[in-house]
Amino acid sequence: MLALVAGRGGLPLALAETLGQAGRPFRVYALEGFAPDLPDVTLFRVEALGRLLRDMRKAGITEVCFAGAMQRPPVDMAKLHPLSLKLVPRLMKVIGQGDDRLLREVIAIFEEAGLAVRGAHDLAPELLADGPVTRAPTEAERTDARRGTEILTTLGPLDLGQGCVVAGGLCLGIETLQGTDAMLGFVAQSRAQLAKLPGVFVKRAKPGQDLRVDMPTIGPDTITAAAAAGLSGIALEAGAVLLLDRDEVTRRAEAAGIAVWTQP
Amino acid sequence: MLALVAGRGGLPLALAETLGQAGRPFRVYALEGFAPDLPDVTLFRVEALGRLLRDMRKAGITEVCFAGAMQRPPVDMAKLHPLSLKLVPRLMKVIGQGDDRLLREVIAIFEEAGLAVRGAHDLAPELLADGPVTRAPTEAERTDARRGTEILTTLGPLDLGQGCVVAGGLCLGIETLQGTDAMLGFVAQSRAQLAKLPGVFVKRAKPGQDLRVDMPTIGPDTITAAAAAGLSGIALEAGAVLLLDRDEVTRRAEAAGIAVWTQP
Numbered sequence: 001m002l003a004l005v006a007g008r009g010g011l012p013l014a015l016a017e018t019l020g021q022a023g024r025p026f027r028v029y030a031l032e033g034f035a036p037d038l039p040d041v042t043l044f045r046v047e048a049l050g051r052l053l054r055d056m057r058k059a060g061i062t063e064v065c066f067a068g069a070m071q072r073p074p075v076d077m078a079k080l081h082p083l084s085l086k087l088v089p090r091l092m093k094v095i096g097q098g099d100d101r102l103l104r105e106v107i108a109i110f111e112e113a114g115l116a117v118r119g120a121h122d123l124a125p126e127l128l129a130d131g132p133v134t135r136a137p138t139e140a141e142r143t144d145a146r147r148g149t150e151i152l153t154t155l156g157p158l159d160l161g162q163g164c165v166v167a168g169g170l171c172l173g174i175e176t177l178q179g180t181d182a183m184l185g186f187v188a189q190s191r192a193q194l195a196k197l198p199g200v201f202v203k204r205a206k207p208g209q210d211l212r213v214d215m216p217t218i219g220p221d222t223i224t225a226a227a228a229a230g231l232s233g234i235a236l237e238a239g240a241v242l243l244l245d246r247d248e249v250t251r252r253a254e255a256a257g258i259a260v261w262t263q264p
Numbered sequence: 265m266l267a268l269v270a271g272r273g274g275l276p277l278a279l280a281e282t283l284g285q286a287g288r289p290f291r292v293y294a295l296e297g298f299a300p301d302l303p304d305v306t307l308f309r310v311e312a313l314g315r316l317l318r319d320m321r322k323a324g325i326t327e328v329c330f331a332g333a334m335q336r337p338p339v340d341m342a343k344l345h346p347l348s349l350k351l352v353p354r355l356m357k358v359i360g361q362g363d364d365r366l367l368r369e370v371i372a373i374f375e376e377a378g379l380a381v382r383g384a385h386d387l388a389p390e391l392l393a394d395g396p397v398t399r400a401p402t403e404a405e406r407t408d409a410r411r412g413t414e415i416l417t418t419l420g421p422l423d424l425g426q427g428c429v430v431a432g433g434l435c436l437g438i439e440t441l442q443g444t445d446a447m448l449g450f451v452a453q454s455r456a457q458l459a460k461l462p463g464v465f466v467k468r469a470k471p472g473q474d475l476r477v478d479m480p481t482i483g484p485d486t487i488t489a490a491a492a493a494g495l496s497g498i499a500l501e502a503g504a505v506l507l508l509d510r511d512e513v514t515r516r517a518e519a520a521g522i523a524v525w526t527q528p
Contacts, residue, residue, distance in 0.1 A: 160435055171424055174438040178454040186450045190442040
Protein backbone atom coordinates (compact mmCIF):
# COMPACT_ATOMS: atom_id res chain seq x y z
CA MET A 1 0.00 0.00 0.00
CA LEU A 2 1.16 3.54 -0.83
CA ALA A 3 1.14 6.39 1.72
CA LEU A 4 0.79 9.91 0.39
CA VAL A 5 2.39 12.27 2.94
CA ALA A 6 0.61 15.37 1.78
CA GLY A 7 1.31 19.06 2.32
CA ARG A 8 -0.38 22.19 1.02
CA GLY A 9 -0.83 23.27 -2.58
CA GLY A 10 -2.08 21.64 -5.74
CA LEU A 11 0.35 18.73 -5.99
CA PRO A 12 -1.25 16.33 -3.44
CA LEU A 13 -4.66 16.92 -5.04
CA ALA A 14 -3.33 16.33 -8.55
CA LEU A 15 -1.51 13.22 -7.40
CA ALA A 16 -4.56 11.84 -5.55
CA GLU A 17 -6.63 12.38 -8.69
CA THR A 18 -4.07 10.66 -10.92
CA LEU A 19 -3.74 7.70 -8.54
CA GLY A 20 -7.52 7.43 -8.24
CA GLN A 21 -7.95 7.40 -12.02
CA ALA A 22 -5.32 4.67 -12.27
CA GLY A 23 -7.25 2.66 -9.66
CA ARG A 24 -4.23 2.59 -7.37
CA PRO A 25 -5.05 2.42 -3.64
CA PHE A 26 -3.35 4.84 -1.24
CA ARG A 27 -3.75 6.39 2.20
CA VAL A 28 -3.22 10.07 2.98
CA TYR A 29 -1.12 11.30 5.94
CA ALA A 30 -0.45 14.94 6.83
CA LEU A 31 1.35 17.00 9.43
CA GLU A 32 -1.09 18.45 11.96
CA GLY A 33 -1.77 22.03 10.85
CA PHE A 34 -0.81 21.42 7.23
CA ALA A 35 -3.55 19.06 6.08
CA PRO A 36 -4.54 19.18 2.42
CA ASP A 37 -8.12 19.37 1.22
CA LEU A 38 -8.51 15.58 0.83
CA PRO A 39 -10.81 13.04 2.53
CA ASP A 40 -9.67 10.57 5.22
CA VAL A 41 -6.43 12.24 6.20
CA THR A 42 -4.47 10.69 9.08
CA LEU A 43 -2.78 13.52 10.97
CA PHE A 44 0.54 13.22 12.76
CA ARG A 45 2.94 15.41 14.68
CA VAL A 46 6.66 15.46 14.08
CA GLU A 47 7.19 14.67 17.77
CA ALA A 48 5.48 11.33 17.15
CA LEU A 49 7.33 10.46 13.95
CA GLY A 50 8.55 7.17 15.43
CA ARG A 51 4.98 6.11 16.21
CA LEU A 52 3.88 7.14 12.71
CA LEU A 53 6.48 4.84 11.17
CA ARG A 54 5.30 1.97 13.36
CA ASP A 55 1.62 2.67 12.52
CA MET A 56 2.39 2.83 8.80
CA ARG A 57 4.08 -0.56 8.84
CA LYS A 58 1.16 -1.99 10.84
CA ALA A 59 -1.24 -0.60 8.23
CA GLY A 60 0.63 -2.45 5.48
CA ILE A 61 2.31 0.63 4.01
CA THR A 62 5.38 -0.28 1.93
CA GLU A 63 5.83 2.88 -0.15
CA VAL A 64 5.70 6.56 0.78
CA CYS A 65 5.41 9.63 -1.44
CA PHE A 66 5.94 13.16 -0.06
CA ALA A 67 3.92 15.72 -2.00
CA GLY A 68 3.16 19.39 -1.46
CA ALA A 69 4.49 22.26 0.57
CA MET A 70 5.30 21.52 4.21
CA GLN A 71 6.63 24.25 6.40
CA ARG A 72 8.88 23.31 9.27
CA PRO A 73 6.44 22.63 12.08
CA PRO A 74 7.08 23.93 15.58
CA VAL A 75 8.50 21.11 17.71
CA ASP A 76 7.26 20.79 21.29
CA MET A 77 9.77 18.62 23.13
CA ALA A 78 7.19 18.00 25.85
CA LYS A 79 5.11 16.10 23.30
CA LEU A 80 7.97 13.89 22.21
CA HIS A 81 6.76 10.30 21.80
CA PRO A 82 9.10 7.61 23.18
CA LEU A 83 9.46 6.04 19.73
CA SER A 84 10.75 9.38 18.39
CA LEU A 85 13.47 9.87 20.97
CA LYS A 86 16.22 9.08 18.53
CA LEU A 87 14.63 10.70 15.50
CA VAL A 88 13.75 14.25 16.50
CA PRO A 89 17.24 15.17 17.77
CA ARG A 90 18.57 13.76 14.49
CA LEU A 91 16.28 16.14 12.56
CA MET A 92 17.02 19.09 14.83
CA LYS A 93 20.71 18.60 14.08
CA VAL A 94 20.29 19.20 10.35
CA ILE A 95 17.72 22.01 10.62
CA GLY A 96 19.56 25.15 9.52
CA GLN A 97 21.65 23.33 6.95
CA GLY A 98 19.19 23.97 4.14
CA ASP A 99 15.98 22.29 3.04
CA ASP A 100 17.70 19.57 1.05
CA ARG A 101 19.77 18.40 3.94
CA LEU A 102 16.70 18.19 6.19
CA LEU A 103 14.63 16.39 3.59
CA ARG A 104 17.41 13.91 2.83
CA GLU A 105 17.42 13.07 6.54
CA VAL A 106 13.63 12.54 6.49
CA ILE A 107 13.98 10.21 3.49
CA ALA A 108 16.76 8.30 5.24
CA ILE A 109 14.60 7.85 8.36
CA PHE A 110 11.69 6.45 6.34
CA GLU A 111 13.92 4.14 4.32
CA GLU A 112 15.69 2.84 7.42
CA ALA A 113 12.21 1.97 8.70
CA GLY A 114 11.77 -0.26 5.64
CA LEU A 115 9.52 2.11 3.66
CA ALA A 116 10.47 2.87 0.05
CA VAL A 117 10.31 6.62 -0.72
CA ARG A 118 8.93 7.33 -4.19
CA GLY A 119 8.84 10.66 -6.04
CA ALA A 120 5.63 12.23 -7.33
CA HIS A 121 7.18 12.22 -10.82
CA ASP A 122 7.62 8.45 -10.44
CA LEU A 123 3.98 7.82 -9.56
CA ALA A 124 2.53 10.29 -12.07
CA PRO A 125 5.10 10.86 -14.84
CA GLU A 126 2.44 12.61 -16.91
CA LEU A 127 2.76 15.61 -14.56
CA LEU A 128 6.37 16.19 -15.65
CA ALA A 129 7.00 19.13 -17.98
CA ASP A 130 8.85 17.94 -21.05
CA GLY A 131 8.64 19.75 -24.38
CA PRO A 132 6.87 22.99 -25.34
CA VAL A 133 3.75 23.97 -23.41
CA THR A 134 2.85 27.15 -25.33
CA ARG A 135 4.56 29.19 -28.10
CA ALA A 136 8.30 28.89 -28.77
CA PRO A 137 10.49 31.46 -26.96
CA THR A 138 12.07 34.35 -28.83
CA GLU A 139 15.84 34.58 -29.09
CA ALA A 140 15.85 37.29 -26.36
CA GLU A 141 13.81 35.01 -24.07
CA ARG A 142 16.23 32.13 -24.71
CA THR A 143 19.16 34.40 -23.85
CA ASP A 144 17.54 35.44 -20.56
CA ALA A 145 16.77 31.79 -19.80
CA ARG A 146 20.42 30.87 -20.34
CA ARG A 147 21.54 33.60 -17.94
CA GLY A 148 18.97 32.42 -15.37
CA THR A 149 20.19 28.85 -15.74
CA GLU A 150 23.77 30.01 -15.18
CA ILE A 151 22.70 31.77 -11.96
CA LEU A 152 20.78 28.75 -10.62
CA THR A 153 23.47 26.19 -11.45
CA THR A 154 26.04 28.44 -9.76
CA LEU A 155 23.91 28.65 -6.59
CA GLY A 156 22.90 24.98 -6.62
CA PRO A 157 25.90 23.60 -4.73
CA LEU A 158 24.86 25.89 -1.84
CA ASP A 159 21.47 24.12 -1.71
CA LEU A 160 19.80 27.35 -2.74
CA GLY A 161 17.71 28.62 -5.61
CA GLN A 162 15.10 26.72 -7.60
CA GLY A 163 14.06 29.82 -9.49
CA CYS A 164 15.07 33.28 -10.67
CA VAL A 165 13.92 36.11 -12.92
CA VAL A 166 16.11 37.65 -15.63
CA ALA A 167 15.11 40.56 -17.90
CA GLY A 168 17.40 41.77 -20.66
CA GLY A 169 20.32 39.98 -19.00
CA LEU A 170 19.68 41.62 -15.62
CA CYS A 171 18.69 39.55 -12.61
CA LEU A 172 15.55 40.91 -10.91
CA GLY A 173 14.90 38.12 -8.39
CA ILE A 174 16.36 34.96 -6.89
CA GLU A 175 14.11 32.52 -5.09
CA THR A 176 14.85 32.11 -1.38
CA LEU A 177 13.07 30.26 1.42
CA GLN A 178 9.86 32.25 0.85
CA GLY A 179 9.30 30.49 -2.48
CA THR A 180 8.31 31.25 -6.05
CA ASP A 181 5.16 33.27 -5.42
CA ALA A 182 6.93 35.61 -2.99
CA MET A 183 9.74 36.16 -5.50
CA LEU A 184 7.38 36.87 -8.39
CA GLY A 185 5.43 39.24 -6.10
CA PHE A 186 8.66 41.06 -5.29
CA VAL A 187 9.49 41.45 -8.98
CA ALA A 188 5.96 42.70 -9.71
CA GLN A 189 6.27 45.30 -6.96
CA SER A 190 9.81 46.48 -7.48
CA ARG A 191 10.67 46.39 -11.16
CA ALA A 192 8.70 49.45 -12.32
CA GLN A 193 11.66 51.78 -12.76
CA LEU A 194 14.07 49.12 -13.98
CA ALA A 195 14.66 46.85 -16.95
CA LYS A 196 11.79 47.58 -19.31
CA LEU A 197 12.33 44.29 -21.15
CA PRO A 198 9.70 41.67 -20.34
CA GLY A 199 11.94 39.01 -18.79
CA VAL A 200 11.84 35.31 -18.10
CA PHE A 201 11.20 33.17 -15.02
CA VAL A 202 13.54 30.18 -14.88
CA LYS A 203 12.61 27.17 -12.75
CA ARG A 204 14.94 24.23 -12.22
CA ALA A 205 15.74 21.52 -9.74
CA LYS A 206 18.91 22.21 -7.81
CA PRO A 207 21.82 20.31 -9.40
CA GLY A 208 21.99 16.90 -7.76
CA GLN A 209 18.69 17.46 -5.92
CA ASP A 210 16.82 14.35 -4.80
CA LEU A 211 13.62 14.75 -6.83
CA ARG A 212 11.69 12.60 -4.37
CA VAL A 213 11.09 15.62 -2.14
CA ASP A 214 10.57 19.33 -2.68
CA MET A 215 10.21 18.81 -6.41
CA PRO A 216 9.92 22.09 -8.33
CA THR A 217 6.28 22.58 -9.26
CA ILE A 218 4.37 25.22 -11.18
CA GLY A 219 0.65 25.60 -11.77
CA PRO A 220 -1.95 28.08 -13.01
CA ASP A 221 -1.24 30.55 -10.17
CA THR A 222 2.41 30.66 -11.22
CA ILE A 223 1.33 31.87 -14.66
CA THR A 224 -0.85 34.58 -13.16
CA ALA A 225 2.00 35.70 -10.87
CA ALA A 226 4.49 35.73 -13.78
CA ALA A 227 2.07 37.83 -15.87
CA ALA A 228 1.64 40.27 -12.95
CA ALA A 229 5.45 40.54 -12.77
CA GLY A 230 5.48 41.63 -16.43
CA LEU A 231 7.25 38.51 -17.67
CA SER A 232 6.87 37.02 -21.14
CA GLY A 233 8.48 33.62 -20.68
CA ILE A 234 8.82 30.67 -18.30
CA ALA A 235 11.67 28.24 -18.88
CA LEU A 236 11.40 24.88 -17.07
CA GLU A 237 14.09 22.26 -16.68
CA ALA A 238 12.97 19.36 -18.86
CA GLY A 239 11.99 16.31 -16.83
CA ALA A 240 12.54 18.01 -13.47
CA VAL A 241 9.53 20.31 -12.93
CA LEU A 242 5.96 19.21 -12.26
CA LEU A 243 3.19 20.96 -14.15
CA LEU A 244 -0.12 21.06 -12.29
CA ASP A 245 -3.32 21.42 -14.32
CA ARG A 246 -1.62 21.64 -17.71
CA ASP A 247 -4.85 22.70 -19.47
CA GLU A 248 -5.36 25.71 -17.22
CA VAL A 249 -1.64 26.56 -17.30
CA THR A 250 -1.78 26.55 -21.11
CA ARG A 251 -4.96 28.61 -21.22
CA ARG A 252 -3.65 31.31 -18.88
CA ALA A 253 -0.18 31.42 -20.50
CA GLU A 254 -1.65 31.76 -23.98
CA ALA A 255 -4.05 34.47 -22.82
CA ALA A 256 -1.08 36.39 -21.32
CA GLY A 257 1.17 35.75 -24.33
CA ILE A 258 3.67 33.90 -22.14
CA ALA A 259 6.00 31.32 -23.70
CA VAL A 260 6.29 28.22 -21.49
CA TRP A 261 8.94 25.78 -22.62
CA THR A 262 11.41 23.25 -21.31
CA GLN A 263 15.18 23.33 -21.70
CA PRO A 264 17.91 20.86 -20.76
CA MET B 265 40.64 69.96 -10.60
CA LEU B 266 38.39 67.12 -9.44
CA ALA B 267 34.97 66.41 -10.98
CA LEU B 268 32.38 64.72 -8.79
CA VAL B 269 29.97 62.86 -11.10
CA ALA B 270 27.15 62.63 -8.63
CA GLY B 271 24.06 60.46 -8.46
CA ARG B 272 21.33 60.09 -5.87
CA GLY B 273 21.66 59.10 -2.24
CA GLY B 274 23.84 60.13 0.66
CA LEU B 275 27.27 59.41 -0.79
CA PRO B 276 27.73 62.50 -3.02
CA LEU B 277 26.62 64.73 -0.14
CA ALA B 278 28.98 63.03 2.33
CA LEU B 279 31.80 63.25 -0.18
CA ALA B 280 31.16 66.92 -0.97
CA GLU B 281 31.17 67.68 2.75
CA THR B 282 34.43 65.78 3.31
CA LEU B 283 36.13 67.46 0.34
CA GLY B 284 34.86 70.87 1.47
CA GLN B 285 36.21 70.36 5.00
CA ALA B 286 39.57 69.36 3.52
CA GLY B 287 39.55 72.56 1.44
CA ARG B 288 39.80 70.58 -1.75
CA PRO B 289 38.18 72.25 -4.80
CA PHE B 290 35.81 70.22 -7.00
CA ARG B 291 33.01 70.66 -9.52
CA VAL B 292 29.78 68.64 -9.52
CA TYR B 293 28.34 67.01 -12.64
CA ALA B 294 25.16 64.95 -12.80
CA LEU B 295 23.03 63.08 -15.29
CA GLU B 296 19.93 65.08 -16.22
CA GLY B 297 17.09 63.70 -14.09
CA PHE B 298 19.38 62.28 -11.41
CA ALA B 299 20.85 65.46 -9.91
CA PRO B 300 21.83 65.38 -6.23
CA ASP B 301 20.86 68.03 -3.73
CA LEU B 302 24.07 70.06 -4.17
CA PRO B 303 24.70 73.63 -5.42
CA ASP B 304 26.16 74.46 -8.87
CA VAL B 305 25.54 71.14 -10.59
CA THR B 306 26.43 70.91 -14.28
CA LEU B 307 23.88 68.60 -15.92
CA PHE B 308 24.66 66.35 -18.87
CA ARG B 309 22.88 63.74 -20.98
CA VAL B 310 24.43 60.43 -21.86
CA GLU B 311 23.82 61.23 -25.55
CA ALA B 312 26.28 64.10 -25.16
CA LEU B 313 28.94 62.17 -23.26
CA GLY B 314 31.59 63.04 -25.87
CA ARG B 315 30.92 66.76 -25.42
CA LEU B 316 31.00 66.36 -21.62
CA LEU B 317 34.50 64.86 -21.84
CA ARG B 318 35.64 67.75 -24.04
CA ASP B 319 34.06 70.34 -21.69
CA MET B 320 35.64 68.71 -18.64
CA ARG B 321 39.10 68.89 -20.17
CA LYS B 322 38.49 72.52 -21.16
CA ALA B 323 37.47 73.29 -17.56
CA GLY B 324 40.78 71.92 -16.30
CA ILE B 325 39.35 68.66 -14.90
CA THR B 326 42.04 66.00 -14.48
CA GLU B 327 40.36 63.63 -12.01
CA VAL B 328 36.84 62.21 -11.88
CA CYS B 329 35.00 60.49 -9.04
CA PHE B 330 31.67 58.69 -9.59
CA ALA B 331 29.52 58.74 -6.47
CA GLY B 332 25.94 57.81 -5.74
CA ALA B 333 23.18 55.82 -7.36
CA MET B 334 22.67 56.35 -11.08
CA GLN B 335 19.98 54.46 -12.88
CA ARG B 336 20.48 53.71 -16.52
CA PRO B 337 19.07 56.77 -18.25
CA PRO B 338 16.81 56.44 -21.28
CA VAL B 339 18.86 57.08 -24.42
CA ASP B 340 17.28 59.16 -27.20
CA MET B 341 19.27 58.50 -30.35
CA ALA B 342 17.81 61.63 -31.93
CA LYS B 343 19.68 63.68 -29.32
CA LEU B 344 23.01 62.03 -30.02
CA HIS B 345 25.78 64.65 -30.05
CA PRO B 346 28.37 64.27 -32.87
CA LEU B 347 31.17 63.87 -30.32
CA SER B 348 29.33 60.87 -28.80
CA LEU B 349 28.87 58.95 -32.03
CA LYS B 350 31.48 56.38 -31.11
CA LEU B 351 30.71 56.24 -27.39
CA VAL B 352 27.01 55.55 -27.09
CA PRO B 353 27.00 52.46 -29.33
CA ARG B 354 29.95 51.21 -27.27
CA LEU B 355 27.88 51.56 -24.09
CA MET B 356 24.76 50.08 -25.68
CA LYS B 357 26.80 47.01 -26.55
CA VAL B 358 27.62 46.19 -22.93
CA ILE B 359 24.22 47.10 -21.48
CA GLY B 360 22.63 43.82 -20.44
CA GLN B 361 25.95 42.29 -19.43
CA GLY B 362 25.62 43.38 -15.83
CA ASP B 363 26.33 46.61 -14.01
CA ASP B 364 30.02 45.98 -13.57
CA ARG B 365 30.64 45.45 -17.26
CA LEU B 366 28.82 48.70 -18.09
CA LEU B 367 30.63 50.68 -15.41
CA ARG B 368 34.02 49.30 -16.45
CA GLU B 369 33.27 50.58 -19.94
CA VAL B 370 32.37 54.03 -18.56
CA ILE B 371 35.66 54.12 -16.61
CA ALA B 372 37.59 53.08 -19.72
CA ILE B 373 35.97 55.88 -21.77
CA PHE B 374 36.90 58.52 -19.16
CA GLU B 375 40.44 57.23 -18.82
CA GLU B 376 40.95 57.09 -22.58
CA ALA B 377 39.95 60.78 -22.59
CA GLY B 378 42.88 61.46 -20.24
CA LEU B 379 40.85 61.76 -17.03
CA ALA B 380 41.96 59.74 -14.00
CA VAL B 381 39.05 57.92 -12.34
CA ARG B 382 39.29 57.92 -8.54
CA GLY B 383 37.16 55.98 -6.04
CA ALA B 384 35.19 57.65 -3.26
CA HIS B 385 37.13 55.50 -0.76
CA ASP B 386 40.32 57.00 -2.19
CA LEU B 387 39.20 60.60 -1.72
CA ALA B 388 37.56 60.06 1.67
CA PRO B 389 39.08 56.95 3.29
CA GLU B 390 37.47 57.90 6.60
CA LEU B 391 34.11 56.77 5.13
CA LEU B 392 35.34 53.15 4.83
CA ALA B 393 33.99 50.68 7.37
CA ASP B 394 36.84 48.92 9.12
CA GLY B 395 36.52 47.45 12.59
CA PRO B 396 33.52 47.21 14.92
CA VAL B 397 30.79 49.86 14.66
CA THR B 398 28.53 48.66 17.49
CA ARG B 399 28.49 45.60 19.79
CA ALA B 400 30.32 42.39 18.85
CA PRO B 401 28.23 39.77 17.04
CA THR B 402 27.07 36.60 18.81
CA GLU B 403 28.32 33.23 17.61
CA ALA B 404 24.97 32.62 15.85
CA GLU B 405 25.29 35.96 14.05
CA ARG B 406 28.84 35.10 12.99
CA THR B 407 27.64 31.77 11.63
CA ASP B 408 24.89 33.45 9.58
CA ALA B 409 27.42 35.99 8.33
CA ARG B 410 29.72 33.19 7.15
CA ARG B 411 26.87 31.55 5.26
CA GLY B 412 25.96 34.90 3.66
CA THR B 413 29.57 35.45 2.65
CA GLU B 414 29.65 32.00 1.06
CA ILE B 415 26.52 32.87 -0.96
CA LEU B 416 27.88 36.24 -2.13
CA THR B 417 31.33 34.95 -3.07
CA THR B 418 29.70 32.12 -5.02
CA LEU B 419 27.52 34.59 -6.95
CA GLY B 420 30.28 37.17 -7.43
CA PRO B 421 31.80 35.73 -10.61
CA LEU B 422 28.37 36.24 -12.23
CA ASP B 423 28.60 39.98 -11.47
CA LEU B 424 25.66 39.63 -9.11
CA GLY B 425 24.95 40.11 -5.45
CA GLN B 426 26.41 42.73 -3.12
CA GLY B 427 24.12 41.71 -0.29
CA CYS B 428 22.00 38.95 1.22
CA VAL B 429 20.07 38.07 4.36
CA VAL B 430 20.60 34.82 6.29
CA ALA B 431 18.65 33.75 9.40
CA GLY B 432 19.51 30.59 11.26
CA GLY B 433 21.43 29.34 8.22
CA LEU B 434 18.49 29.93 5.87
CA CYS B 435 18.73 32.47 3.06
CA LEU B 436 15.80 34.92 3.09
CA GLY B 437 16.94 37.39 0.43
CA ILE B 438 19.58 37.99 -2.22
CA GLU B 439 20.17 41.49 -3.56
CA THR B 440 19.33 41.94 -7.24
CA LEU B 441 19.17 45.00 -9.50
CA GLN B 442 16.55 46.65 -7.26
CA GLY B 443 19.13 47.16 -4.52
CA THR B 444 19.51 46.75 -0.77
CA ASP B 445 16.44 48.65 0.39
CA ALA B 446 14.15 46.63 -1.90
CA MET B 447 15.64 43.38 -0.62
CA LEU B 448 15.32 44.36 3.04
CA GLY B 449 11.73 45.45 2.34
CA PHE B 450 11.04 42.05 0.79
CA VAL B 451 12.43 40.28 3.86
CA ALA B 452 10.38 42.50 6.18
CA GLN B 453 7.21 41.69 4.22
CA SER B 454 7.69 37.99 3.61
CA ARG B 455 9.47 36.43 6.54
CA ALA B 456 6.63 36.39 9.06
CA GLN B 457 5.89 32.67 8.83
CA LEU B 458 9.49 31.58 8.37
CA ALA B 459 12.78 31.43 10.25
CA LYS B 460 12.03 32.97 13.64
CA LEU B 461 15.72 33.61 14.26
CA PRO B 462 16.71 37.26 13.92
CA GLY B 463 19.16 36.96 11.05
CA VAL B 464 22.01 38.95 9.57
CA PHE B 465 22.41 41.25 6.56
CA VAL B 466 25.73 40.69 4.80
CA LYS B 467 27.12 43.40 2.52
CA ARG B 468 30.25 42.93 0.43
CA ALA B 469 31.88 44.13 -2.74
CA LYS B 470 31.68 41.57 -5.52
CA PRO B 471 34.96 39.62 -5.69
CA GLY B 472 37.27 41.47 -8.06
CA GLN B 473 34.89 44.44 -8.28
CA ASP B 474 36.41 47.77 -9.32
CA LEU B 475 35.72 49.81 -6.18
CA ARG B 476 35.89 53.05 -8.14
CA VAL B 477 32.24 52.68 -9.14
CA ASP B 478 29.13 51.24 -7.55
CA MET B 479 30.90 50.88 -4.23
CA PRO B 480 28.76 49.13 -1.60
CA THR B 481 27.39 51.78 0.76
CA ILE B 482 25.23 51.71 3.85
CA GLY B 483 23.79 54.52 5.89
CA PRO B 484 21.23 55.29 8.62
CA ASP B 485 18.31 54.20 6.41
CA THR B 486 19.92 50.78 5.97
CA ILE B 487 19.84 50.33 9.74
CA THR B 488 16.17 51.27 9.91
CA ALA B 489 15.36 48.87 7.05
CA ALA B 490 17.34 46.05 8.68
CA ALA B 491 15.51 46.60 11.96
CA ALA B 492 12.16 46.53 10.14
CA ALA B 493 13.22 43.22 8.57
CA GLY B 494 13.73 41.81 12.08
CA LEU B 495 17.49 41.46 11.74
CA SER B 496 19.96 41.64 14.62
CA GLY B 497 23.25 41.96 12.74
CA ILE B 498 24.95 43.65 9.79
CA ALA B 499 28.27 42.22 8.60
CA LEU B 500 30.30 44.44 6.28
CA GLU B 501 33.35 43.49 4.26
CA ALA B 502 36.26 45.28 5.91
CA GLY B 503 37.71 48.04 3.74
CA ALA B 504 35.16 47.58 0.97
CA VAL B 505 31.93 49.19 2.21
CA LEU B 506 31.31 52.91 2.73
CA LEU B 507 29.57 53.98 5.90
CA LEU B 508 27.57 57.20 5.56
CA ASP B 509 26.91 59.25 8.69
CA ARG B 510 28.65 56.91 11.10
CA ASP B 511 27.26 58.71 14.17
CA GLU B 512 23.65 58.28 13.09
CA VAL B 513 24.32 54.69 11.94
CA THR B 514 25.75 53.92 15.37
CA ARG B 515 22.88 55.64 17.20
CA ARG B 516 20.16 53.78 15.28
CA ALA B 517 21.95 50.42 15.40
CA GLU B 518 22.49 50.68 19.16
CA ALA B 519 18.87 51.72 19.68
CA ALA B 520 17.72 48.67 17.69
CA GLY B 521 20.25 46.33 19.33
CA ILE B 522 21.86 45.58 15.98
CA ALA B 523 25.48 44.43 15.83
CA VAL B 524 27.35 46.18 13.01
CA TRP B 525 30.82 44.80 12.40
CA THR B 526 33.34 44.18 9.65
CA GLN B 527 34.78 40.85 8.57
CA PRO B 528 37.49 39.94 6.08
